[in-house]
Amino acid sequence: MxxxxxxxxxxxxxxxxxxxxxxxxxxxxxxxxxxxxxxxxxxxxxxxxxxxxxxxxxxxxxxxxxxxxxxxxxxxxxxxxxxxxxxxxxxxxxxxxxxxxxxxxxxxxxxxxxxxxxxxxxxxxxxxxxxxxxxxxxxxxxxxxxxxxxxxxxxxxxxxxxxxxxxxxxxxIYNDDTKFEIGKGHQFGEGTDGTVIATGIVVAEALKAQEKLKKQGIDIRVIDIHTIKPIDKDIIIKAAKETKKIITIEDHNIIGGLGSSVCEVLSTEYPKNVIRMGINDTFGTSGKGEELMKFFHITAEDIVNVYLNNTQN
Amino acid sequence: MKITNIEELEEISRNVRRDIIEQVYKAKSGHPGSSLSCVEILAVLYFNQMNINPKEPKMEERDRLILSKGHASPALYSILAQKGYFPKEELKDFRKLGCRLQGHPDLKKLPGVDMSSGSLGQGLSVACGMALASKLKKQKNKIYCIVGDGELEEGQIWEAAMTASHYKLDNLCVIVDNNNLQIDGKIENVMNPKPIDKKFESFGFEVLEVDGHNIEKLIKIFEYAKQIQEKPTVIIAKTIKGKGVSFMENKAEWHGKAPNDEEYKNAINQL
Structure with missing residues (x-):
């Protein structure tokens, strides 16, 4: 990286x-x-x-x-x-x-x-x-x-x-020789303390959060869902079974996007609480891209905070 | 197999009209008025003008037709059945569950349909895409697109019109089925698209006008349109909504309703 x-x-x-x-x-x-x-x-x-x-x-x-x-x-x-x-x-x-x-x-x-x-x-x-x-x-x-x-x-x-x-x-994020497949998510690490499922520009944030949490002795896995549809059900279900918390993050409304897709999979296959991070059903606003990521709480720091402060799972 | 005999083409048109009434009556839904107004246009194109082969419905060199006013599907289906794209018996399945003859044409289901349509205003853009692609392949396809006059109220029509003349799509021929009626009434009362000719002219089209029910004149105008170069052509076909069935003619309420038993018998007797 x-x-x-x-x-x-x-x-x-x-x-x-x-x-x-x-x-x-x-x-x-x-x-x-x-x-x-x-x-x-x-x-x-x-x-x-x-x-x-x-x-x-x-x-x-x-x-x-x-x-x-x-x-x-x-x-x-x-x-x-x-x-x-x-x-x-x-x-x-x-x-x-x-x-x-x-x-x-x-x-x-x-x-x-x-x-x-x-x-x-x-x-x-x-x-x-x-x-x-x-x-x-x-x-x-x-x-x-x-x-x-x-x-x-x-x-x-x-x-x-x-x-x-x-x-x-x-x-x-990826070396030139990385192998991808349509419909298959890309997993980073085998951590079982939690999973961050991300897509698009915030995958890098999830990976940064993974590093930060590791320093605190918390081992999470990160899944990059590059294919939203058809979604990789297996990788999501496996993560739900093997890890404690599931967090999704996207630069998209939390309604209807990646988070919803993950919930749709888990609701029928392996019901589990999912914390959806993203744009919280509100319109955006002017600003620099990086500033807006902070403003809308979709940075690595936000993921760490959400992970540490959420006690639902 | 080009049919040049006018009487034969008139007989085909009569069959199409009967098929339209039969389909809509059996389905108890559909759009008889709009279908009846473009019968001769379709008959002349499919039986006299277009380079097509029903045995090879996907033939790359074929001419294309987009029925942008897709609700006139019963007219198109009758034509395609008569051409031999599918068995004529299938017309009775129009709009029924599991059928290939969907309410609006579906290119995935029915051989002979060059483009799915139904959401008005999109067909002319698709036709522009086909015309561009044909030119890119240095092929000789003619692209025909039938639009309704009410459909001209869709803004996308004029985006497409701009594109057609910008890219000098002389392989594109638009036919406006100008029957002057739309669901809510006369086009000039609902949202006036007139003057249709001047609008297209100012968008860079060669504008032609024809009696849309006169087969001889339709053939002549399509032949003339083929000679136009460096710009697209629009043929404004003056038509009568519900043409051929006295009580449907020029009646907006017959845009999209099925005849009852009595009306059905009356209509078939007239045809």
Missing amino acids: NWDKKIATRQSYGEALAELGKESEKIIVLDADLSKTTKTEIFAKQFPDRFFDIGIAEQNLISVAAGIATFNFIPYVSSFAVFATGRAYDQIRNSIAYPKLNVKICATHSGVTAGEDGATHQMIEDISMMRTLPNMTVLSTSDDTQTRWAVKEIAKINGPVYLRLCRLASPI
């Missing part, structure tokens, strides 16, 4: 997408006037014929991608998460998910860590909306290595995928 070197998953996405463009002529990229910041611009410069800017029209963006997919291309579509999923929800539902078209929606600027733009641009409901759609696979990656893997791996899935990406730079 390299805590000092940071890279935003949107950057990893843009670079990996351009690599993927070299590997396959089938890759088409569409954006809605945000290519500079979603980083699809990297692809656009290398493959101008396979890049379409649809302008500020996200509903159209999604449906155009659906049409392109019917010609056996694999469209990757990007915008900010709030517009890609919220503005165009019905288009995703009826033009992509229902007909099960091979469109990859790769949305950046998810969560409050989108920062200064404030609540209108901080998407905290996207996991919830996307995972409730039949036929949809949902990914939320935590670092550069994992994102690069995901960008290429989702091309192999024949169907709709939502990939959740972030604006804020985050530490590199």
